[in-house]
Amino acid sequence: MKNIVLKMVVAAYFFFYPSFIWAQEETNNPDKKGINIANIVKMSGNWFMAYRDGIAQTQADQDVLATNNHESAFVLKRSYITLKKDLDDVFSVRYTMDLTIDRDGEDAGNIETRLKYLYVKTKPRINSKVFTGLWIQVGMVHTPWLDYEQKINTYRVQDNMFIERNKIFNSADFGITVNGNIGPKMDEAFLKKVKSPLTGKYLSYAFGLYNGGGYSGAENNNNKLIAGRLSYRPFPSKIPELQISGYFNTGKGNSAERPDFNQVLGFLAYTGQQLTLTAQTHEGTGDFRATYTDENNPKIALKNYGYSFFGEYKFKKSPFAIWGRYDNFTVKDITDNNTKRYIGGLTYKINNYLRMVFNVEHSNKINTKDDIYEVNLEVAF
Numbered sequence: 001m002k003n004i005v006l007k008m009v010v011a012a013y014f015f016f017y018p019s020f021i022w023a024q025e026e027t028n029n030p031d032k033k034g035i036n037i038a039n040i041v042k043m044s045g046n047w048f049m050a051y052r053d054g055i056a057q058t059q060a061d062q063d064v065l066a067t068n069n070h071e072s073a074f075v076l077k078r079s080y081i082t083l084k085k086d087l088d089d090v091f092s093v094r095y096t097m098d099l100t101i102d103r104d105g106e107d108a109g110n111i112e113t114r115l116k117y118l119y120v121k122t123k124p125r126i127n128s129k130v131f132t133g134l135w136i137q138v139g140m141v142h143t144p145w146l147d148y149e150q151k152i153n154t155y156r157v158q159d160n161m162f163i164e165r166n167k168i169f170n171s172a173d174f175g176i177t178v179n180g181n182i183g184p185k186m187d188e189a190f191l192k193k194v195k196s197p198l199t200g201k202y203l204s205y206a207f208g209l210y211n212g213g214g215y216s217g218a219e220n221n222n223n224k225l226i227a228g229r230l231s232y233r234p235f236p237s238k239i240p241e242l243q244i245s246g247y248f249n250t251g252k253g254n255s256a257e258r259p260d261f262n263q264v265l266g267f268l269a270y271t272g273q274q275l276t277l278t279a280q281t282h283e284g285t286g287d288f289r290a291t292y293t294d295e296n297n298p299k300i301a302l303k304n305y306g307y308s309f310f311g312e313y314k315f316k317k318s319p320f321a322i323w324g325r326y327d328n329f330t331v332k333d334i335t336d337n338n339t340k341r342y343i344g345g346l347t348y349k350i351n352n353y354l355r356m357v358f359n360v361e362h363s364n365k366i367n368t369k370d371d372i373y374e375v376n377l378e379v380a381f
Contacts, residue, residue, distance in 0.1 A: 033353070033381055034084075042084045047379040048077035048157045054361070054372030057159065076101055077157070077376075080116060092121045115140055116172055116215055133199055134180035140215055144179075144206035144229040145247050145265070146171035151197035152269050152278060153310050155323060157378040158343065158359050162280065162308035166329045166339070168263060169249060169288040173225070175210030186233070190240055196271050198243050204231045212261070212288055213254035221258050225251035225288070243269045253290030259301035261286040276312040281305075282329075292331050304331040319349040340364040353381045 034044040056069040057077065079099035086092045096117035102110045119139030126134055146164060150156050150171075164170050181200030191199060198204050207228030211219045231245040245267040252258040263284030270277040286292055286301030294300040306329035314321040324344035331337045345359030357376040363369070 035381070040085070044082045044084075045379065045381050046078075046080040046082075048079070048376065049379070050075055050077055050157075050374050050376040052372060052374040054374075055363070055370045076111070082117070090122055090125065094119055094121065114216060117141065129184070130182060132181045132183070132185055133204075134178070136179075137177045140172060140174055141177045141208070141210075143169065143171060143173050143210060144177060144208060144227050145169075148197050148206070148229060148231070148245070149267070149278075151195070152271055152276060153312075153325075155312075155325075155345075155357065155359075157355075157357055157376045158345065158374065159361075162306070162325075162327050162329075163265065163282060165327065165341075166304075166306065167287055167289065167291055168282070168284065168304070169227075170214040170216075172215035173210035173212065174215070174219075175208055175224075177206060177208035179206040180204070186236065186240065194241060194271050194273050196241070196243070198231045198233060200231075200233070201236045202233055205229065211254070212251050214288055217254055217289065220254050220256055221252060223252035223258055225249060225261065241270050241272045243267075243271065245269070249284070249288075253286045253293070253301060254288060255290035255298065257290065257293070257298040259286050259290050259293050259299055261288060261290075261301065274314045274316060276310075278310045279307070281307045292334075294333070302331055302333055304329070306330060321347040321349070323347065338365065354379060 034042045036042050051074050053072040054070065056071045057075075076099070080096055081099070082094065082096040084092060084094050094117050096115070098114050098116040099111055100114075102112040117140055119137045119141045121135055121137050123135045146161055146169075149161050149163075153161060159165060182203035182205065184201045185199055186196070186201045190196070205228070207226075210225045210227065211217075212223065212225035213219055227247070227249045229245060229247045231243055233240060233243055235242060247263075247265040247267065249261060249263040251261050253261045261284075263282065265280060265282045267280040268278065283303075283305040285303050287304070290298065290301075292302045292304055294302065306327065308325065308327045310323070310325045312321055312323035322345070325341070326343075327339070327341040329339050340363070342362045342364075343359060345357055347358075348356040350356060355378045357374075357378065359374050359376070361372040361374075363372075
C-alpha cells in the first residue's frame with residue numbers, strides 16, 4: 001500500500017505541477033475546439049492517458065467478463081482523432097479513428113487502430129414547429145444512449161458508463177440513427193451555460209436500427225436491434241435543469257444462437273452549472289454480445305438488472321471539482337453474480353483543452369475486492 005501511494009504522489013506531481021503553470025493560458029473560446037484545415041476539413045481529438053495501479057481495464061467489446069490481471073503503469077486508455085466535413089447546408093460526413101493498446105497475441109503492447117464512427121449525416125429542411133432539430137446518421141453511427149449520457153457524466157476518461165461497463169451494449173454500431181426534438185428548442189443562453197444534451201424545450205428523441213454487435217463486432221446473425229430514447233424536461237421555465245429519460249433495446253444477442261436481448265432503462269438527471277446529479281435503473285435480458293447466457297444452453301439469455309448514481313460539484317470560480325459514482329449490477333443464475341463499484345475523485349481543469357482527474361475505485365464482488373488508483377490526463381482539442 002505504501003508503494004502504491006508513493007507512485008501516485010510522484011505521478012500526480014509530474015502531471016499537476018505543469019498544470020498550475022499552464023492554467024493561466026486558458027482560451028476565451030471554450031466551445032470552438034477543433035482545427036480547421038485549409039477550410040476543407042475540421043479535425044479534433046480526444047485522448048485519455050493515465051497512470052493507474054490496480055486491476056487492468058477491460059472494454060465492453062472484450063469477450064472476458066472480468067480480469068484479475070494487476071497493472072501498475074502509465075497507459076493510453078483511448079485516443080480518438082475525428083475529421084468532419086460539411087458537404088453542403090444539408091449533408092456532412094464524419095470519420096473517427098480509435099487508437100488503443102493491443103493486449104493480445106504477439107503484437108501485445110503495440111498501438112492498434114480501428115474505426116469508431118464513419119457516417120453521413122443529414123439535417124433535412126422541414127418547416128415544422130412540432131418536429132425541430134431533426135438529423136439522421138447512416139453508417140457506423142452513434143447509438144441513442146451513451147452519447148447522450150456522456151454529455152452529462154463527462155468522466156469517460158475514468159472508465160465506461162454504468163451500462164457499458166457492465167457490457168450490456170456500447171456507444172456505436174452499423175445502422176441508422178434519427179434524432180430530434182418535439183416542440184421548440186431550449187433557449188440558447190441556457191444550453192450554452194449548462195451544456196445540456198437535451199436541446200428540446202420539452203421533448204427530445206433518438207431511435208434507430210442496428211446490426212447489434214457494436215462498432216467492433218462482426219454481424220454473427222441476420223437479426224437487427226431496435227433502440228430508442230425519449231427525454232422530457234418537465235419544468236422548462238422553473239427547473240430547466242431537470243430531465244427525465246427512458247431508453248430501450250429489443251432484438252437478439254450477436255451470436256449464431258441468437259439469444260434474446262431486451263432492455264429498459266430509466267434515467268433522472270439534474271444538470272446545473274455547478275451541480276450535476278443522475279440516477280438510473282436498468283432491467284433486461286441478455287446483452288448485445290450474447291455474453292450473459294446459460295452456460296449449458298447459449299440460446300437462453302440471462303436476466304440482469306442494476307442501478308447507478310452519479311454526482312459532480314464544481315467549485316465556483318475555481319478549476320476544481322469533486323465527483324462520485326456508485327454502481328450495483330446483478331446477473332441472475334451465474335456464480336459471483338453481483339458487482340458493486342464505488343468510484344470517486346478530484347478534478348482540476350487546466351484549461352479548456354486539458355483536464356486532470358484523480359480517482360479511486362473500489363469494486364466488491366461476492367468473493368473479490370479490488371482497488372484501483374489513477375491519475376488521468378484528458379486532452380480535448
